[in-house]
Amino acid sequence: MRNGIYKKKLDDLLAICRKNLKTVNEDLIRRAFEFSLEAHRHDIRASGDPFFNHPYEVALIVAKEIPLDDVSVVSALLHDVVEDTDYEIKDIREEFGDTIAGIVDGATKITDIFRSHEITQAESYRKMLLSMVNDIRVMLLKFADRLHNMRTLEYLPPEKKIRLSRETLDIYAPFAHRFGLAKIKWELEDLAFKYLEPAAYEDLARTLKSRRRERESYIKKFIIPIEKKLKNDRTAFEIEGRPKHLFSIHNKMQSRHKQLDEVYDLFAVRIILDTENPNDCFTVYGIISSIYLPIPERFKNYISMPKKNGYQSIHATVVGPEGKMVEVQIRTRGMHEIAEKGVAAHWRYKENFSRLDEELENWISWVREIFDRGDEEEPDQQLMESFKLNLYQDEIYVFTPRGELKILPRGSTPVDFAYSVHSNIGNHCLSAKVAGKIVPLNHVLRSGDQVEIITSKNQTPNADWDKYVVTHRAKSHIRRWLKEEHRRSVRSGRDLWEKRTKKHKLSINDDEVIGFAHDFGADDMGEFYEKIHSGLIDADTVIREIEIQKKHPQPESPQRIDGQEGLFNRFLTTARNITGGITVFGNREAFLHSFAKCCNPIPGDEIVGFITKGEGVKIHLKTCPNFARMSESQASRILEVGWPSINGGEYAAAIRISGEDRTGLLNEITQLISGYQNTNIRGVKIDVKDSLFDGSILVNVKNTEHLNRIIEKLKKVRGVSSAQRQAE
Numbered sequence: 001m002r003n004g005i006y007k008k009k010l011d012d013l014l015a016i017c018r019k020n021l022k023t024v025n026e027d028l029i030r031r032a033f034e035f036s037l038e039a040h041r042h043d044i045r046a047s048g049d050p051f052f053n054h055p056y057e058v059a060l061i062v063a064k065e066i067p068l069d070d071v072s073v074v075s076a077l078l079h080d081v082v083e084d085t086d087y088e089i090k091d092i093r094e095e096f097g098d099t100i101a102g103i104v105d106g107a108t109k110i111t112d113i114f115r116s117h118e119i120t121q122a123e124s125y126r127k128m129l130l131s132m133v134n135d136i137r138v139m140l141l142k143f144a145d146r147l148h149n150m151r152t153l154e155y156l157p158p159e160k161k162i163r164l165s166r167e168t169l170d171i172y173a174p175f176a177h178r179f180g181l182a183k184i185k186w187e188l189e190d191l192a193f194k195y196l197e198p199a200a201y202e203d204l205a206r207t208l209k210s211r212r213r214e215r216e217s218y219i220k221k222f223i224i225p226i227e228k229k230l231k232n233d234r235t236a237f238e239i240e241g242r243p244k245h246l247f248s249i250h251n252k253m254q255s256r257h258k259q260l261d262e263v264y265d266l267f268a269v270r271i272i273l274d275t276e277n278p279n280d281c282f283t284v285y286g287i288i289s290s291i292y293l294p295i296p297e298r299f300k301n302y303i304s305m306p307k308k309n310g311y312q313s314i315h316a317t318v319v320g321p322e323g324k325m326v327e328v329q330i331r332t333r334g335m336h337e338i339a340e341k342g343v344a345a346h347w348r349y350k351e352n353f354s355r356l357d358e359e360l361e362n363w364i365s366w367v368r369e370i371f372d373r374g375d376e377e378e379p380d381q382q383l384m385e386s387f388k389l390n391l392y393q394d395e396i397y398v399f400t401p402r403g404e405l406k407i408l409p410r411g412s413t414p415v416d417f418a419y420s421v422h423s424n425i426g427n428h429c430l431s432a433k434v435a436g437k438i439v440p441l442n443h444v445l446r447s448g449d450q451v452e453i454i455t456s457k458n459q460t461p462n463a464d465w466d467k468y469v470v471t472h473r474a475k476s477h478i479r480r481w482l483k484e485e486h487r488r489s490v491r492s493g494r495d496l497w498e499k500r501t502k503k504h505k506l507s508i509n510d511d512e513v514i515g516f517a518h519d520f521g522a523d524d525m526g527e528f529y530e531k532i533h534s535g536l537i538d539a540d541t542v543i544r545e546i547e548i549q550k551k552h553p554q555p556e557s558p559q560r561i562d563g564q565e566g567l568f569n570r571f572l573t574t575a576r577n578i579t580g581g582i583t584v585f586g587n588r589e590a591f592l593h594s595f596a597k598c599c600n601p602i603p604g605d606e607i608v609g610f611i612t613k614g615e616g617v618k619i620h621l622k623t624c625p626n627f628a629r630m631s632e633s634q635a636s637r638i639l640e641v642g643w644p645s646i647n648g649g650e651y652a653a654a655i656r657i658s659g660e661d662r663t664g665l666l667n668e669i670t671q672l673i674s675g676y677q678n679t680n681i682r683g684v685k686i687d688v689k690d691s692l693f694d695g696s697i698l699v700n701v702k703n704t705e706h707l708n709r710i711i712e713k714l715k716k717v718r719g720v721s722s723a724q725r726q727a728e
């Protein structure tokens, strides 16, 4: 040791390690200390200090604020050796072994990523995450490194201050939050805030300081009766006035456009109990609420339901002296450790680092899953958005039927839940029961819900799902499925088309087909094949049209084509026969027409006609997207059509209804309809599957109000989850 200053530094570090760590290999720390001191001996920091002060301070932060193990402290001492000196990673490996070399290497690589500006942000994340999940200590070391750099940021040039501060806010703080390192997260955010918005920071800091005395004397008054009571009960405790950090106050003021007084609870206290029994927290809450009036809506029990990062505490608000609101947090010493030091506190009691907490392990495997895949299907931007969302999102707690807890982001639906259980359950979820009641798939779940997913192998994801799921997991599974399904249906549509053309001995190339495809509402060959596969375009109809065109350039009276007589088609036919045709410009006229299969209009729907080349007039829904596309450039082929009214001004309308089947339900529904103003039921088609029903009821109604009344009544029937005018 060269001089006394360094001897004292080493002794201080060892003392802190001895106090905070379970086991300390003092010799290892001493060797790392000397190695680092020697390696950095020529380097100076921007502040003018010897460079060695930096790794030393980082090691202190690790030992004090993220106390994990001696290996982390040693890695902190060595973390800049490879980056800033002539030593290489193999020198570290020779001297200190694979584990420490691995951590130092990981930390160095992360630094490298940020050095090169060409690499996209998403790419940096990806690399950082991957090295992080290999050994979590890499990440903890980076937190400590960044914290010390932010503490000493004032010596750097302005543009560097801004860049590092932004990066701290965008990357390091959210991660620290996820790891439960609340104290570090706050300090990082406040430091970044200080450099990004110096004026706002100074202003806020000054105001808060000026009110400190007022706050402290009030808190003193508030806690006197509590202290007395707790002492009588012989509970060992500590009460502290709770500082709030500036960045969060600033954010609240900004987002709510409010003044300091309106957002800042000046009065907040924390009670830490020296006990291992969590029930004592509730006892203390009882004591406090016997002294001050509690506000029940603001009571939060994070003890029975910890946050995802392991945080546990009681949060309560009571009315203190002079009618002022006081926020109170109550927790045990152990919970407090975890609240401030997060994973580090968790792990301190664990034997083995490969055994992480289950929650964190899940989170890390999620990270690995989305980033390791190197997903070429998903744009980086999208990935980043959902990732950032997941870092900050509030959580809800829901349960499986067996009572197993699932933590999901706020806004999650049964589809998110289903995917969180298993991708197969997600891909086939038909509906869900919450607390025994059927809910639609876009129902927003709430904390405490017990969710049961009903699956059907016939059910598969559709594009609508993507709009209401919020988890990355669900989104990427749905997108993947849809893409796969699109490919499959194009392939099978093409096969079908080729078979049919072969059968008709029709030789025709894609260029010729595409012209006809447009008439049938397909933009390109892919869409054409897909529509053939799904039955929206009938291959034989197209072939017939092509044959007609080839033989006779003038359209000739074609055959009316009816599709397969499936249940649904039969229903459509019955429905349409009731009105006996359609009207053109208000008059009932006999003319050749057929109904478009893309939108299946039925009486009551607003319709429009499109004059085709071979099939007379095709009737579409006014809202049909295919119609909109076809008519865009061919306005002269549009024909105004409608439904004739029947029986003295009534018209037919279909109601789509679904829900959970039970005995007598159908009877109840039909009674209800016919009992209301003698409504005439013209047809009923109901499918029941897995105790769920889904179907249509065709009724004669006088007007839309009449129809809406019936729908409202149907919605109130027990078991009916949805009833609406049929539009497809």
Ligand code: MN
Pocket (backbone or CB within 6 Å): 054, 079, 080, 145
């Ligand atoms: Mn460093």
